[in-house]
Amino acid sequence: MDLENVKAQMRKGVLEFCILSLLSKGDAYATDLLNKLKESELIVVEGTLYPLLTRQKNAGLLSYRWEESTQGPPRKYYALTEKGREVLKELQASWKGLIDSVASLVNQ
Amino acid sequence: MKKTLTINLANQVFHIDEDAFHRLREYLDRIEGHFADTNERSDIVSDIEMRISELFNQRITQQKQVIVIQDVEEIIRTMGDPAEIGGEEQAETKDYTRVSKTKRLYRDPDNRVLGGVCGGIGQYFKIDPLIVRIIFLVVFFGFGIGLLIYIILWIVVPEARTTAQKLEMRGDPVNASNIGNFVKDEFENVKRNFQGKKKSQG
Numbered sequence A: 001m002d003l004e005n006v007k008a009q010m011r012k013g014v015l016e017f018c019i020l021s022l023l024s025k026g027d028a029y030a031t032d033l034l035n036k037l038k039e040s041e042l043i044v045v046e047g048t049l050y051p052l053l054t055r056q057k058n059a060g061l062l063s064y065r066w067e068e069s070t071q072g073p074p075r076k077y078y079a080l081t082e083k084g085r086e087v088l089k090e091l092q093a094s095w096k097g098l099i100d101s102v103a104s105l106v107n108q
Numbered sequence B: 001m002k003k004t005l006t007i008n009l010a011n012q013v014f015h016i017d018e019d020a021f022h023r024l025r026e027y028l029d030r031i032e033g034h035f036a037d038t039n040e041r042s043d044i045v046s047d048i049e050m051r052i053s054e055l056f057n058q059r060i061t062q063q064k065q066v067i068v069i070q071d072v073e074e075i076i077r078t079m080g081d082p083a084e085i086g087g088e089e090q091a092e093t094k095d096y097t098r099v100s101k102t103k104r105l106y107r108d109p110d111n112r113v114l115g116g117v118c119g120g121i122g123q124y125f126k127i128d129p130l131i132v133r134i135i136f137l138v139v140f141f142g143f144g145i146g147l148l149i150y151i152i153l154w155i156v157v158p159e160a161r162t163t164a165q166k167l168e169m170r171g172d173p174v175n176a177s178n179i180g181n182f183v184k185d186e187f188e189n190v191k192r193n194f195q196g197k198k199k200s201q202g
Helices: A003-024 A030-039 A046-058 A082-106 B018-034 B041-059 B069-079 B082-099 B117-125 B129-143 B146-156 B163-170 B176-201
Strands: A062-067 A075-080 B004-009 B012-017
Touching: A003 A030, A003 A046, A003 A075, A003 A082, A030 A046, A030 A075, A030 B041, A046 A062, A046 B041, A046 B069, A046 B082, A075 A082, B004 B018, B004 B041, B012 B018, B012 B041, B018 B041, B018 B069, B018 B082, B041 B069, B117 B129, B117 B146, B117 B163, B129 B146, B163 B176
Parallel strands: none
Antiparallel strands: A062 A075, B004 B012
């Protein structure tokens, strides 16, 4: 068993869920998301975020718009789409179920 | 004293040392190469370039106006190696390679006398097509059925037309880097043939 791969797979699923959750609280540009994810140590290298954002955008979960910034070039702001909200709701439900079942299993 | 270059990174202008430029160029090329087979590449690369330009901006001051190699090294560490960035999709990529790694029998249009059947069989078993041809001829004259077998194979076995099919014929995995190598080989071949022709004419 490749432990690193298992960990990476685990983190990936959770990371996608976290990105959607963060965006449900308000639109954000990639660096905002990065800072929050790094604070909670969910992301090790920054580059990981961009393929995920692009894939979620291509899957229709996110949309983006350009917004002028006072400190530098325009920024790409991401927002949840209607579909993104539905997916997030489903993920939240399955996340809660997962925590409960794992907790009861591990603590048996 | 060092020579610097001026670059445009995500619509921002930066002065960058020559060695730092080459390091950055190489890094971005590797990222681009890593996502070469997906349609997400241009989005991902431009997002990453945008982030790097943001990080560059944080490192520019009135006293330090040039991006040096240490800046680039540190930023590459922050952004991560292409393998780490794409590391999340490892499992899927592995599956993909396994599926298309199957070896198949094709007729080889680049190595043919009649229909390329012997060339293809030679590729499949990794033996010289000449030996396959001799066996076919022996079977033809010795038993009289070689020609029939040949014609059936000619009809049944598909010709390797696309690059992916040619790679399958050779038993090479079909992925971006192999297709790249294959195209490069073909190009070299054409160039050699062309030069050969020019020489024989002149």
